[in-house]
Amino acid sequence: MLRLENASKIYRVGTFGGKQLRAVSDVSFTVKDGEVVSLIGESGSGKSTIGKMILRLIGITGGKITFDDRDIATLRGGALKAYYRNVQGVFQDPFSSYNPIFKADRVFEIVRDHFFPGVEDREWDEKVRRSLESVGLNPRHVLDKYPHQLSGGQLQRFLIARALLLDIRFLVADEIISMLDASTRIDVLNLLADLKERGLAVLFITHDLSLGYYISEDAAILYRGCVVEFGRTEKIYDHPAHPYTRMLMASVPRLDQKWEDVEIELRAKQEDLSTGCVYYERCCDPHRSERCRERRPRLVEIEPGHSVACDRYSTDG
Amino acid sequence: MRRYFGRKLLIYLVTFFLAVTIDWLIPRLTPGDPIQNMLARAALNANAAETMYTYYTHAFRLDLPIWQQYLNFWNALFHGDLGISTYLFPTPVADVIKDAVPYDIFLLLPAILLSWWAGNKFGAFAARTKRLDNTALPIAYLLTATPYMWLGILLAWLFGIILGWFPIAGAYSYTMGTELSWTFVGSVLHHWFLPFASLFIIFFGGWAIGMRNMIIYELEADYSHYLEALGAPRKLIRKYAFRNAILPQITGLALQLGVIVAGALVTEVVFSYPGIGYLILAAIQNQDYFLVQGCFLFIIMGVLLANFLIDIAYVIVDPRTRKGMVGE
Amino acid sequence: MAEAKDKKKRNEFLYFAFRNNKLKVGISIVLFFLVLAAVGALFTKHDPEAFVGPLSDPPSSEFWFGTTVFGQDVFAQFVAGVRATFIVGALGGGLATLIGMLVGFVAGYRGGMVDESLNVLTNIVLVIPTFALLLIISAYFEVRGLILESVFIGLTSWPWAARAIRSQTLSLRSREFVDLARMSGMKPLRIIFTEIAPNMMSYLVMAFILQFGGAILIAATLDFIGLGPTTGFSLGIMMQYAVLWGALPLGTWWWFVPPGAAIAAIVGALYFMNVGLDELFNPKLRET
């Protein structure tokens, strides 16, 4: 359904675009129908940039993103609108996703004006009511309210209901629960899982490993714009291959076991590595060699459904 | 860092180029023909006017094609030749301006710098307590709202006419020539005070308001709360807040230059103080376009130069811009 | 219950508005002069130009503001002057704010090269001492009306508004609800005017108030040095005549004090309103 082929994004930084910042470099992965893929990376890893590129909110500098084998960069006008009938996004800050001076359900009216001009009121209200209930919200409690009168969890589910109005096939969820309280987080996560049952594909972008594990079949670990590991979630969590993923697993605080004493290299600001492996500087793996500095390893499948980009496993080594 | 200044310099050069072009363009756009106006004033009989017209057109080289005139204008500019003033006939425009500029600098520099210093100190002081904020601040707002010339007139009337402490016209008393003696300097200062005071008071209000808003913003900043949490005395917190609040006031100084020029022009007219303002008005009243162009150019160069100096000062004083550019 | 909640938000705004005395003082002064400008003509007994009274007569019951050195009724001139001031303020300030909005919205929303070039333009007009420019332009125009003066002022004083609006648009553009609107297939222009602009009402009002006050000051200064409208009266022209015809040595203060005081009061009140609105819209400066 959705495929990224060596997608890259380079930002012009500094006055008159002097320096270049490589936010995303040569990212490739696919999301099949009804599948949840989690994109896990720390702040600054470029995960939100990938989300925005898929949603056509920002341009793409290199590579291609295709939806049903059509390059989304070429979509204009009507074709772009049709694309948005199939692909929608929900963002991190629920309170910033609503225009504060209008009521919350204005987001439905905008969808109606642009996608369902012909529908009469009665049929539309019924459609809205059904999609609200499908996200576990009681229409009477949430309609005709200002955004500040609803909780974060309600607002996020409100946006998912908006996406469902368009019967979308693919949802980009960019850190949608990181600003919610622990108790309401789970409802939104369960909702995403239920929608997956009903055939909705989701790209779940997060920095929290445990959330990724909870709902996604496949996971992509992102570090400074590159996918360092990709594959079935259980496989990656049970035996992480890439040194960065291993360090993540060891460092993330868990509720069931104490931290192992894995040594961590605390680096000052790293400069931009355009060639070679991005994790070279912080890599404590004994296998690290000069070759890691020159050549950027490609994703290699080390076992069915589990591939990693590290020189240790590269076949032509 | 180099790129930052390069970009700034580029903007100033483009601005200068545009301003000069506008300055050259305006007389040509206006209805009527400058030579015609000039001759009409001279009230000559018909044929004398005819010959004079061809002579002057040729003298001012207005018979050449437009772009030719434009190029001549530029290379004349580079030779410092701003043409001849018709109002003060044979003296070239450049010399006329050269006489007026010292008075301008003597009036403006102290007025701006002193008011900037005093206004910022007062603004910081006013932000200290609610009571002060509600009494001192309205006064500052009223000051900035006061038209320059009105304050000038009031001061002239109060101190000049009623109390008679200060003269209200000219830069020094007519009885003496311009030689370097104590009495002359005394007289200059005596004449200088009222125009200086009226400019100082109004600028002062502007800086005070700017500082009050900025310092409240800095006192609310995270680093102020952190110092409070570590028990630092109010004095240190206020010192840091003032130091950070004064930085935007530096760029504020640059942005206000345009307005400051306006104030100076008018105040000079009220006190007939022989600076560029008084000169440009006289030139306009006598339709001496070359002098007007000369004055305008001079004002532009002054403002651009000041802006550039202030930009340099800002980068030196504020580490964030310096480090910011190098760091990321 | 929902309806009550919604009304509560709106009158909460009014509730604070009326407690903010800076705003109350500002509005009342401006209204006073506005009424004077609109209705004042009924109270004036004489035509501002006519020579009706004794020369340089101090204020009396007959001539509330006394007479000029030619025997004209100062109060009649004053009323005409205040009206001219409001016209220049509204037109000049309005035009400047409109251009500022246009430049600010386009630069803020489009970004990239468009933003860069508009920014350079704004900086240029900001750096050029526009007052000197106005001097020259008005000098070359023989016949000058109030409208022409307002247009000139509007054309040269828009950068302040443009800068404020651009920075506000930039911050609003990165908000997620704009992305959401884009994903609903909304056209950029419609996004600016239905999503971004309504959020900036407070900014637009404040920008207009500052431009209004600025236009009045510039106009009065221009009029004072004789480059204002060649027909009709304005407070600046009154002061020019007063100084020109020796009001100072003659001591006829009533000829030059009221016009200047009116300008200071109106512009001061406008700035006051602006501070009040600023406190209303961003609680950090709130008085409590």
Add this chain to the structure above:
Amino acid sequence: MSLRVEDLTVYYQTLRGDVRALESTTFSIADGEIMGLAGESGCGKTTLANGLILLVPPMRHVGGRVLLDDRELPIADVEAMNRFRFKEISVIPQYAMNAMNPTRKVGRMAAELLRSRRIDPKRTLPELEKRLDLVELNRSVLKMYPIEMSGGMKQRMVMVLSTLMDPSLLLADEITSALDVSTQKAVAKMLVDFRDREIVKSIIVITHDMSILYQIADSILIMYAGQLAEKGPTETIIHSPRHPYTKLLITSLPKVGVKHDATRLTGIPGKPPLLLDPPEGCRFRERCPAAFERCRDVPPFVEIEPGHFVACWRETESNA
């Protein structure tokens, strides 16, 4: 006994009346104890922290006392508290990333701060440099401006600054939330190291992230809507909590290894009450599955086992 808080009550003054952010809280911390202070956003944990060190308007001290090493802290008197701030009680603020003056070199700011507290910076320089080594910060950092430092470096610098005077109690407010995972672990371990080296006697770690507390906290205090719900040793709170809210909170946290289709976790229905006019008695009443009419009165914060306190009628009744 390092810290003793008795019936502390702090409200926020707003234009619409008082927000009752902290309601009569009583607890104590022993020397050398790292207590985690956890709860959802708006539960009052930051109000409690600020109440101890910087109780300034719009916060208002309504009642209760605070004793540090058996001396009462004048928390309501902003001036008198200065004597204790930085020397006896200190804080690593939530906004540590921009807590340092942007236009001052870090070393110079530290010197001016010390001098303003009548401490000779030269005498403390060797100790300061020793502490920089502890947090793996190069000494050249003192000549840097904050803008030149990464997030992790700034966090560790503020940590060193705040603990320079070996305060008895350190409040660490959300020190890990803005960091990425690896720096987070390093900073958390350094905090424990500071306690082990007796640089600080006891620490309150304020966070919403329970898994961090499981790693470094000796005990955890759970708060809900301005009231204390439960306090106890970390193992008990995480694995055998007694208060209904703590139970639901712990079970709603996804752990690595828990898959959706295997075990479906449940959230807590409803949302926390507005504290402008909070419900009577136990404020979790409306969302609590075990609520009954006794919950209308405020449940006392009772020690049901040594070191394990709970504020819930169900637990104290069955236990009595």
